[in-house]
Amino acid sequence: MNNQDSANSRSAQLRTRLNHPIIDSDGHVVEFEPALLDYIREVGGAAILERYKRAWDTAFYFRWNHLSLAERRDYRVPRPVWWPYPAKNTYDRATAALPKLLYQRLDEMGLDFAILNPSQGLFAAHIQYDELRQAVCRAFNVYHADIFREYSDRMTPAACIPMHTPQEALEELEHAARLGLKVVMLAAFVRRSLHSPGKRRSSRRTLAGWTISALTASTITIRSGRNASS
Numbered sequence: 001m002n003n004q005d006s007a008n009s010r011s012a013q014l015r016t017r018l019n020h021p022i023i024d025s026d027g028h029v030v031e032f033e034p035a036l037l038d039y040i041r042e043v044g045g046a047a048i049l050e051r052y053k054r055a056w057d058t059a060f061y062f063r064w065n066h067l068s069l070a071e072r073r074d075y076r077v078p079r080p081v082w083w084p085y086p087a088k089n090t091y092d093r094a095t096a097a098l099p100k101l102l103y104q105r106l107d108e109m110g111l112d113f114a115i116l117n118p119s120q121g122l123f124a125a126h127i128q129y130d131e132l133r134q135a136v137c138r139a140f141n142v143y144h145a146d147i148f149r150e151y152s153d154r155m156t157p158a159a160c161i162p163m164h165t166p167q168e169a170l171e172e173l174e175h176a177a178r179l180g181l182k183v184v185m186l187a188a189f190v191r192r193s194l195h196s197p198g199k200r201r202s203s204r205r206t207l208a209g210w211t212i213s214a215l216t217a218s219t220i221t222i223r224s225g226r227n228a229s230s
Contacts, residue, residue, distance in 0.1 A: 007107070009108045009109075009110070011108065011110030011111075012107055012108055012109075012110050014110055015107075015110035015111075015112075022110055022111050023112060023113045023114070024109075024111050024113070024114040024115065025115045026115070027114045027115060027117065028084065028096070028116060028117050028118070028119050029096065029097070029099070029102075029116045029117075029118060029148075029157060030084070030085065030093075030096040030097045030119050031119060031120045031121065031143070032097050032098075033060075033120070035143065035147075036120070036140070036143055037049060037052075039139040039140075039142055040135070040136060040139040042139070043135050043139040043142060044131075044132075044135030044136070044139065048131070048132060048135045048136075051129075051132050052132060055127060055129070055132060057123065057126060057127050057128055058123055059080075059119075059120035059121075059122070059124075060120070062080040063077055064077050064078065064079050064080055065080070084096075084119065099147050099150070099151050099155065100150075100151070102155065103151040103154060106154055106155075111154075112154070113154050113156075114156075115156055115158060115183050116144075116155060116156065116157045116158065117157075117158045117185055118140055118144065118157070118158065118160060118185065121137075121185070122185075124137045124160045124162075125137055125160050125161060125162045125163060125185070125187035126187055126190075126191070127162075128191075130168070133162050133164070133168075134162055134168055134171075134172070136160075137160040137162050138172060138175060141160055141172070141175065141176050141179060141181060142179065144157035144181070145159075145176075145179035145180060149180065156183055157181065157183070158183040158184060158185040159172070159179070159181040159183065159185065160172075160185055161173055161176070161186050161187070163186055163187040163190055164190050169186075
């Protein structure tokens with residue numbers, strides 16, 4: 001689409017009638033998986049990468065794909081998403097994965113600024129094993145910081161912050177701040193084994209989330225990956 005076509009889009013025309021900025025606070029970037037896997041290897045090493053590929057609670061593996069119909073019913077495993085990846089309109093599909101192309105099309109979309117959540121990264125903060133979860137979240141953050149750095153005047157990615165303990169949350173938040181990331185995506189919940197049904201397990205995550213926000217003035221978005229409920 002050329003500049004003239006971009007200016008004539010319905011979204012662009014609507015934008016001209018408004019006297020305030022338009023901010024998309026719930027955009028998503030579709031990660032380019034070959035590059036992302038390289039980042040996971042660089043951050044965690046080859047062994048972590050192989051664990052990521054085999055772990056049932058990652059966006060790479062998707063447990064649903066490896067179960068029988070009866071097992072899916074028995075375990076109430078949700079089906080992985082398929083609708084966010086348009087194939088017919090390849091221009092829009094590429095836009096979701098290529099920061100420069102998205103940046104060039106913001107005016108066409110009628111947007112002044114976009115906050116971009118991860119897609120596969122939605123699952124990262126819910127990975128069961130500590131070492132794997134922490135390495136994968138860090139790899140996502142480095143990856144997104146690198147590919148969006150040049151376009152930070154109009155787009156910012158949300159950092160994946162693991163929340164199983166306050167310590168890991170604070171460590172990754174501090175690392176995300178050093179990367180220049182301005183928005184954080186916190187896990188909406190943490191799966192735990194409840195030894196005593198009467199004990200509340202959510203207060204630690206909530207307190208940690210609001211504490212780190214107050215300390216760093218970061219904008220928070222709360223999200224969950226579907227595999228985390230399986």
